[in-house]
Amino acid sequence: MDTTQQNSTAWDQKVEEGSKYTKPVSREVIEKAKKDEWSISVTTEKQVPRHWFPESLKDVKILCLASGGGQQAPVLAAAGADVTVTDISKKQLEQDRNVADRDGLSLRVVQGDMTDLSDFEDESFDLIVNPVSNLFVKDVHLVWKEAYRVLSRGGVLITGFTNPLLWIFDDEKEREGILDVKHSVPSSTLDYMPESDVEAYIKSNQTIEYAHTLEDQIQGQIDAGFVLNGFYEDDFGGTRILDKHIKTFLATRAVKA
Template identity: 55%
Template sequence: MDLKKHNEKAWDRLVEKGDGWTVPVSAEEVEKARDGEWDIVLTPTKPIPKNWFPSLKGKNVLCLASGGGQQGPILAAAGANVTVFDQSNNQLAQDQYVAERDGLKIQTVQGSMDDLSVFEDCAFDLIIHPVSNVFIEDVLPVWKEAFRVLKPGGSLLSGSSNPLLYIFSEDQMDQGNLIVEHSIPYSDVKNLSKEKLEILKDDHAPFQFGHTLEDLIQGQISAGFMIAGFYEDNFGGKMVLDQYINSFFATKAVKFN
């Protein structure tokens, strides 16, 4: 099975269904961003701290696996030169829609987050990477490619799922029960029963992967980054796990050379 192709088509379908991560920002939000009033997220609810950003005017920003017409248009309205890179053409179409609607300049490029070969070394000042590495089987090439295309002094702002999220039975968690069922690293393809995997395929749902904390954090450090910022987030109280632990985190990783 071509996992990347499956997830590409799955996200195309999620756009058609109106999933929350595919709904573009409003014209009012874009206008506020032009006036300097804006926030964007890497995780479900908590905005990125403003002191994690450089001055955006004229900066080259890559929104990595970040289509959907959300982060890209806001950063473009705030003055950045934005490139949105995503595997789903339907997600990229959302950014193109907002750009046309609100008169923004946004470049969109289709591709997989672990292969940025279409970009030269040191092409970007900032990379925005929301919670999307759960949709790639091996996260280490993502960090290595991000480091390569960043300029010295640039930052990678990324969101990740706490791997703890993937040890529980999803069916039971939806019913409010926390039943340990899986080990980490986790893979829908390897950990789910054949019957559950067929349901995912039939529903055209994207396959998910729960990476180790070592790959998520040390992986960035091994790629050459220094971790310079960290915070946690959750589902906003919508999941039973929120009562016990934050199931997402965000990092600011800086490339010094």
């Protein structure tokens, strides 16, 4: 199966369905960003600490990685950065174009896979912003290696990802308030699905997701050459039973050594 194509189609469908993560920021948010009143998220609820960014974004070369949807990239562009946004979903990138056209922003948009940034030369960017998205790729190490390659020396990677604990419970029961340990990590969406259901799942244009270990998420960045110097946790915003017990999203700040 071509997982990239499957997830590209699935995210195009999410745009059509109006998923929370496909809704672009408002004109008001952009106007504030132009006045240096801005913040973005790479998880679900919490905003990235402002001190994780340069004091001024003017002319800072930023890659918004797997970040389509008209949320992070337009805000950073409005704040003065030189922004490129890449994503596997054409319709997600259209959301960024729409905001740029609406609010007079300059954005470069490139459709592509986060594990293969061959469209970009070595050391092309000063900063990478990568919202929760590497759950859609099988080998997260490729993401870290490519991010390291395209960052300039001393460049920063800000990324959000899922706590592996989120994946071990039966998802449907967890939504009903029941914590039933069912899955292992690492694993994928299809690993525990009855074979008879797989074809229908694929045809309905659903995403294929991968549960990565913390070692792959954190040590993977270190192995790629990064030095981590920032960390925080986040949750679903109180909408899931797990929010009462533990944070299910993580964010790190890493520097290219």
